[in-house]
Amino acid sequence: MQIVANNISEISIKIETENQLKLEKIQNNVMISDLKDKKNGFILLKCKLLTKYTDSEDKALGQFLLGEELLVKGEDKEIEEANKEWEKEKKLPSKMEKELLSGINTICIYDMQFFTNRMRFPPSTGFNFEVKREQSKKK
Numbered sequence: 001m002q003i004v005a006n007n008i009s010e011i012s013i014k015i016e017t018e019n020q021l022k023l024e025k026i027q028n029n030v031m032i033s034d035l036k037d038k039k040n041g042f043i044l045l046k047c048k049l050l051t052k053y054t055d056s057e058d059k060a061l062g063q064f065l066l067g068e069e070l071l072v073k074g075e076d077k078e079i080e081e082a083n084k085e086w087e088k089e090k091k092l093p094s095k096m097e098k099e100l101l102s103g104i105n106t107i108c109i110y111d112m113q114f115f116t117n118r119m120r121f122p123p124s125t126g127f128n129f130e131v132k133r134e135q136s137k138k139k
Helices: 017-022 076-089 094-107 109-118 134-138
Strands: 002-015 025-039 042-054 060-073 128-131
Touching (some): 002 042, 002 109, 042 076, 042 094, 060 094, 076 094
Antiparallel strands (some): 025 042
């Protein structure tokens, strides 16, 4: 599977300006919120890229959140497997996770770096993969 297009759908930036010099850690995560079959070997994957900057006590100094919509191309079998897994467990097949993480770290990292550079924060260096069930609040 490969990402063929991406679109920024949301931007949120929070900064604690007084304590920026206490920066100790950078945490990056990708949170998947939805997957929709677009037919003909394409799926639309909605995710959020989150970079947190914290001090040595894990107190937040800054946070960058980008909502991304990714158009992903794959073989029909892969798409069908991803849809079944998402409908059943609200997660992605592990093979798909690895392929998407590679694409996200190649393509979407540039979006995040644009904003971190403008705000004078160290750049995001790569994302960890995590599926968050935002829909669980609705249950």
